[in-house]
Amino acid sequence: MADGKGHEQGKATVNAGATVPAFGSSVFTTSLAGTYDVDPDGTGDFTATLTPPGISAASAASNPFDLGGALVIDQKDDREVRLLSIGSNRVLLTGTKRQRTPKGGFSNANLRGDWGFSCQGTLITLAGDPTAVESPLAVVGLITADGKGDFLAKVTANVAGAILQSSFSGNIKVAKNGFITAAATSADPLLAHLRGVMDSTNEFELIPIDPGKIISCTANKQEHKTD
Amino acid sequence: MRKAALFLVIALSIAPAGLADAHSNKSFSDENIKGSYGLLSQGTLFLATTPPFRFL
Numbered sequence: 001m002a003d004g005k006g007h008e009q010g011k012a013t014v015n016a017g018a019t020v021p022a023f024g025s026s027v028f029t030t031s032l033a034g035t036y037d038v039d040p041d042g043t044g045d046f047t048a049t050l051t052p053p054g055i056s057a058a059s060a061a062s063n064p065f066d067l068g069g070a071l072v073i074d075q076k077d078d079r080e081v082r083l084l085s086i087g088s089n090r091v092l093l094t095g096t097k098r099q100r101t102p103k104g105g106f107s108n109a110n111l112r113g114d115w116g117f118s119c120q121g122t123l124i125t126l127a128g129d130p131t132a133v134e135s136p137l138a139v140v141g142l143i144t145a146d147g148k149g150d151f152l153a154k155v156t157a158n159v160a161g162a163i164l165q166s167s168f169s170g171n172i173k174v175a176k177n178g179f180i181t182a183a184a185t186s187a188d189p190l191l192a193h194l195r196g197v198m199d200s201t202n203e204f205e206l207i208p209i210d211p212g213k214i215i216s217c218t219a220n221k222q223e224h225k226t227d
Numbered sequence: 228m229r230k231a232a233l234f235l236v237i238a239l240s241i242a243p244a245g246l247a248d249a250h251s252n253k254s255f256s257d258e259n260i261k262g263s264y265g266l267l268s269q270g271t272l273f274l275a276t277t278p279p280f281r282f283l
Contacts, residue, residue, distance in 0.1 A: 002260045010266070037257065038256055078259040093269060204265075
């Protein structure tokens, strides 16, 4: 949430792939706060800090999520802002989209229908401390949601050149603020436990929160035209 | 993934010299960033371990 006066705050879910010492976990949800300053040409700078739960920002020594960097506003109606964190210990690119929230907030009913989606990222398999094997991954698929909390997914994945096809079902819930919680009920699917956020009633983004699955997904609603 | 992020560094750091006339007359301010935003971040932290990560 940005106030239009240079301050933002919110909540973030992180899948770090390995334990982040300041947070004591590889997967966590925490608060986010910071500032921004926009120049007349639409560029600017920002700060953002993810604070470990139960620890004040000031006392969180060596917090890797004490971020800051450059921003640029793009897209029609200033809807999208891109943020690049500049720091010697990270390469981090962030895309944000102003939410188009339906009257009364988001609900499960907003998910009803078919959604084409794609994902990209990395599977990390620990092959012995501290060695990890990273496998590039890309996915395309179709999610069909009934708008009442259940979904079916059909996916094709390419994991380091190996092609996997699978179908699975699960539960999915949307909070009023657009936060999504999803879990597959089938055995051992590629995308088992997910968190996400709706940008509008036609698009949402997801990440798995399973350890070692460092993947981001974007879904867009299919619009069927009838003759 | 790392290449994509580095490409953006370059894009933002090259000033559009000589292209001033191509700018629109629109003037931005903090007011242009207001409301609720969905966010997806991806990249790599160079910690003791260096896996990529996602957050939103």
